[in-house]
Structure formats: C-alpha cells, structure tokens
Amino acid sequence: MKYDLEIIKKEIADSKADNKEELEIYRLKYISKKGIISELMNILKNSSNEDKKNIGQKINEIKHLAKQKLLELSQYLEISTISDIKEDLTLPPLEKLGSKHPLSIVTNSLIQIFQKIGFNLSDGPEIEDDWHNFTALNIPPNHPARAMQDTFFIDKDFVLRTQTSSIQIRKMENTTPPIRTISVGRVYRNEAISARSNCIFHQIEALYINKKVSFKDLKQTIYYFAKELFGKNVKIRLRPSYFPFTEPSAEVDISCIICNQKGCKICKYTGWVEIGGTGMIDPNVLDNCKIDKKIYSGFAFGMGIERITMLKYKINDLRLFTENNIKFIRQFKKLNI
Numbered sequence: 001m002k003y004d005l006e007i008i009k010k011e012i013a014d015s016k017a018d019n020k021e022e023l024e025i026y027r028l029k030y031i032s033k034k035g036i037i038s039e040l041m042n043i044l045k046n047s048s049n050e051d052k053k054n055i056g057q058k059i060n061e062i063k064h065l066a067k068q069k070l071l072e073l074s075q076y077l078e079i080s081t082i083s084d085i086k087e088d089l090t091l092p093p094l095e096k097l098g099s100k101h102p103l104s105i106v107t108n109s110l111i112q113i114f115q116k117i118g119f120n121l122s123d124g125p126e127i128e129d130d131w132h133n134f135t136a137l138n139i140p141p142n143h144p145a146r147a148m149q150d151t152f153f154i155d156k157d158f159v160l161r162t163q164t165s166s167i168q169i170r171k172m173e174n175t176t177p178p179i180r181t182i183s184v185g186r187v188y189r190n191e192a193i194s195a196r197s198n199c200i201f202h203q204i205e206a207l208y209i210n211k212k213v214s215f216k217d218l219k220q221t222i223y224y225f226a227k228e229l230f231g232k233n234v235k236i237r238l239r240p241s242y243f244p245f246t247e248p249s250a251e252v253d254i255s256c257i258i259c260n261q262k263g264c265k266i267c268k269y270t271g272w273v274e275i276g277g278t279g280m281i282d283p284n285v286l287d288n289c290k291i292d293k294k295i296y297s298g299f300a301f302g303m304g305i306e307r308i309t310m311l312k313y314k315i316n317d318l319r320l321f322t323e324n325n326i327k328f329i330r331q332f333k334k335l336n337i
C-alpha cells in the first residue's frame with residue numbers, strides 16, 4: 001500500500017489550525033470525499049479478506065482520530081476567535097481551554113478498550129419502561145429482586161432507569177445474534193448522597209451473545225479489560241453472587257491498585273475492590289427477547305464508572321465528580337486525550 005498508516009496517524013495527531021483556512025485545508029486533506037480517509041476506505045473495500053483483517057481496524061482507528069481532531073480543531077478555533085474580539089473589560093475573564101472531566105476520560109478509554117475487541121456502542125433512554133428495566137430482565141412485578149435497587153418511579157409504568165442492563169434488552173429485541181455491544185450511561189437510584197454513593201451515577205454494560213459462549217469467554221474479556229485499563233499487574237476475582245438476569249452470576253473484584261493489596265481503607269483491608277456484576281445471560285431473558293436459547297448463549301457485565309475512575313485516579317470522594325470544583329478538574333488536564 002502506498003500509505004504508511006502509522007505516519008498518517010501521527011500527522012493527524014500533530015495537525016494544527018490557527019485559522020479557518022488552515023482548518024479547511026485539514027478537512028480537505030483528510031475528511032473530504034477526495035481526502036485520505038475516503039481513499040483508505042476505498043483501499044480497504046477492495047482488499048482481500050486477509051488484508052481487511054490486518055489493516056481494517058487500524059484504518060477505522062485513523063478515521064475516528066481524524067474526525068475527532070477536526071472537532072477539536074474547530075472547537076479550539078471557536079474559543080480563540082472569541083478571544084480575538086476586542087476586549088470588553090466588563091466581562092468576567094475568559095477561562096483558558098477547559099479540561100475533560102475524569103469520568104469522560106475514563107468513559108472514552110473504556111469505549112476504546114472494548115472497540116479494540118469488536119464491541120460496538122448501543123444506547124437507550126434514561127426514562128425507561130417497566131419491561132426493559134425490570135420485567136424482561138427476569139424481574140417480574142412483585143419479585144423481591146425489585147427491592148435490590150431503590151427506584152425513582154415516574155408513574156406506575158415508567159422509571160428513571162436504575163441500570164444500563166435495560167439497554168441489553170433493547171439491543172437483543174432488535175438484533176439477530178451475534179451481538180457484541182457495550183453501552184454507557186447515567187443511572188438513577190434513590191440513595192442518600194455520601195462519599196461512596198450518589199443518586200445519579202454512570203454504568204458501562206457489556207453484552208456478548210453468540211453460539212457456544214462460555215464462562216471462559218466472560219472471564220477472559222473482563223481480565224483483558226482490567227489489564228488494559230489498570231495495567232498488566234492487575235488481578236481479577238469473580239465471587240459467586242445473584243442477579244436475576246444471569247445464571248450463574250458473579251461479583252467482579254479487582255486487586256486493590258491503591259495499596260497493591262497490602263490493605264487500605266479503600267479495599268477495607270481485604271486487598272480486593274468490587275467494580276461490578278456479571279454472569280451468563282439467564283435463558284428466561286433470551287426467551288423474553290425472542291432469542292433461541294438452544295442455539296445461543298451469552299454473557300453480560302455491568303460496572304460503575306465512578307468506582308473505576310476513583311480507583312484509577314485515587315479519588316476518595318464520589319461527590320467530587322459533581323461539585324464542578326475547577327481545581328479538582330484541572331488536575332486531569334495533562335491526561336486529556
């Protein structure tokens with residue numbers, strides 16, 4: 001191939017635009033119909049299956065990067081154009097470029113980690129109906145498992161979703177397997193706000209359905225994710241547990257990276273920290289979504305993004321995420337990616 005993908009990647013990352021003309025030059029070079037990205041996509045289309053496998057992922061990565069960069073450059077221009085306007089001394093001072101919120105940094109890393117192994121992204125509503133949030137997940141009306149989560153009810157049929165597991169159902173209802181998807185979003189629970197809990201937080205949910213999916217696949221996927229995010233020395237542990245929508249079910253623990261398992265407040269001196277739940281999809285859930293349980297099996301897991309972010313950046317109070325304290329957020333500036 002006449003292109004060196006690594007060089008293109010680096011050139012995109014290093015691109016700059018100090019004015020609209022330079023931004024347009026960037027756009028023409030990479031994103032326009034005759035740009036490098038669409039040429040790469042053409043090359044990909046016409047390659048052998050073997051080549052597709054080898055370079056497809058890299059090209060998609062470059063495409064994503066190029067679009068992201070365009071957005072960044074135009075946002076930067078917008079801000080710097082504002083500051084070019086003749087100064088009005090009565091205005092409050094314009095802040096310098098902001099930094100990404102730590103939850104966004106971790107969310108973006110999580111998406112990239114799972115995209116690398118073929119998971120796509122799905123979405124669902126935050127105001128959810130009873131079927132998707134509970135009943136289809138094998139939690140029928142009056143089942144005691146409804147009390148596992150303190151729910152905000154909107155009326156008798158609608159709730160603020162208590163878990164991103166509701167998106168699993170939406171995906172299974174309208175997709176023929178194989179399914180390999182993650183979803184990220186806000187969830188709501190009627191809990192008192194403290195250093196360890198909040199009534200609004202974020203979860204990431206993964207769902208994999210195919211023929212012959214086993215617990216081994218589940219374990220390896222979680223292990224892969226943990227190593228990618230926390231580094232190669234991290235260990236995982238799956239503890240038997242109960243969730244209505246999985247059988248068997250387990251709680252996911254990772255080795256405490258704050259104290260290296262020597263024992264600290266965060267891991268309550270156990271050396272392990274819980275980050276979420278997992279299990280093999282209960283056949284009842286497959287039935288509810290009209291997926292043939294004789295042919296397909298699958299696994300799912302759900303994890304708290306705040307919890308993961310707290311571990312990754314050694315943050316000890318969950319309230320910091322929502323207080324908008326600029327000193328707190330600025331610390332993450334150097335990590336902006």
Ligand code: DAH
Nearest residue numbers: 163165277278279300301302
């Ligand atoms: N939805 C569960 C919760 O919010 C977490 C969870 C457990 C998600 C097991 C899953 C799963 O997908 O398989 O507590």
